[in-house]
Amino acid sequence: MRPWSTLRIAKGALEANRSCSEKVVQLMDCAALKSRLERLERMRSSGSYANALERVDQLLGDDRPSALAIAPSFVLEDKVWGESTLTRIKAPHGSNAAFALLCLGAAQSGRLRQGRLLLPITPARKASLPAWSTLVAESKDEPLTVAGESAEEKRAKSARSALAALERGQFISLPKAGTADRFSRVKLLGEPLLSGTPTSYYLPEHEEHPFDVPISFLTSGWIYALNHIEISLYLALRHRRSATQSQAFSFDHTPYALSRRSRQQYKLLVAAGLLTIERDPRRASSGQWRGYEPGQMENTPQPDSYTLTDVGLEQDGLTTVLTALREQMEAGC
Template structure:
């Protein structure tokens, strides 16, 4: 677990980035561009969910793990988990690419990407306008990089990482514009250098998970951390493709199927504070993950039960900022007590209507 000082520094940096994105109008611009993308996509179709192939987030057959706390080694993880990184925007960019594909291609069809990285006079949309990344001005040195240049660099580095993970390819590699008209490869993660598999929008009957379109249009894709995002995808899978009669995931399943370590699992605290999930905690489980009087024989596993809420339909920035400020003040995750009804609910008191 990070120290209190390190955690506070991360929260401050996250708040600073969120404030910059909101005050500069970037989040509103991105939301407007998503609306345009949906409106000028497939005629007569309205995208309600973005379907991910199940193997994007979860191995069909669990891999053996040495320690479930650590999850799988990176090269053995499913594609979504492999994109978790403290820096860079590869994970969120890939999800936004899949969102764009759903807007512009029918199920079962390939997506012809014609969106440029930077805006120009011939295009309404650009990848710079579709990703809400906070790119700072870089002073000093021999070259001064503007926020625009830094953001373009972030996107280019993310594209290269996605290529390295066999999630897209560069048909114009080796030219003066290597990233132009890049092509998505299948999100199953089954492509190789020798045998790339073109991406096709999944049909409804294909095994997968449906990500609500509001995850994109309401800003969550740009404001959750990579670990929070992949954990949210895990809980979507647990709900939509249940393996148990209750919504939980064991440590072995979380590590062997999803490839995730305990740090990613513990984001259930932030996801609950943001209002995306509700958590029914295991009563005998301590905060460090250990159990009281645990017996493996009989009974249900001592795991938190997690259910999805409709919180994804809320504006992400408005939901996240007060939670971060409360954590900065108290050092604990929780939903802000912004009203008397919230306070009553936290105390188990029912107020008559």
């Protein structure tokens, strides 16, 4: 067989394998998309989402700020742990990030008592604040993992799991294991010292360059509708806008430890009306440069320009994300 024939066969086999791999990835993505749609639909139809939003409103009360002030280490690697808070507490559905933001919202709404959030894990009679379990937006129809386990017990388990993850991530501290009402006395932690010793929570000061997140990100349900990757990307973009002090800004993902797959989640943020992106026409839709050769400085494509649209946060998060996901399903699956 001639060398060029062998090369042609090998090239054809490579292209066939690549095509097969792309189809497998697409099928996996479609399956994940369908599963997410079904989960969010159950969350809405069961009433658990609407109930959770009512409890969020109760938790924040009348003294809530218009926006949360968040320390940069929430999204950037810090000097002690070498990773961000969001990286340390990550979970697929975003429940841990949601609880972390709810803790900050409660703290900045004046809900701390001697540095602690005193919320029962399950609803208590005559309680002025909601229970942690009622802040979980899981559907009552969600498949049970333990036979005979009630929906309330499942939500309480999810709340304990999220709080335990925040403790492992050094975002909060809890009384030692075995203590009665352990999860009902949550102490928020501040920036750790270089020795690794955690400090008590305090509102980030101007010199620490905190970035803002509108309170509507919580009250409109975005913390429940977005997954952990999307929340991480959105908060990274908010930090970047604050750091550049510009409405339109370029975005370097490197300081935020976002994977290539994570960075692609911007598409849902755009579809949901939270973000707009202006792209140099010399770039392909993937972001790669077309027709560029090193050394041709005059032909260097400009980086993408990102603009956050805060007005989009006023929309109901779940309804908006469901619409965006259905359109994505129809277009690609």
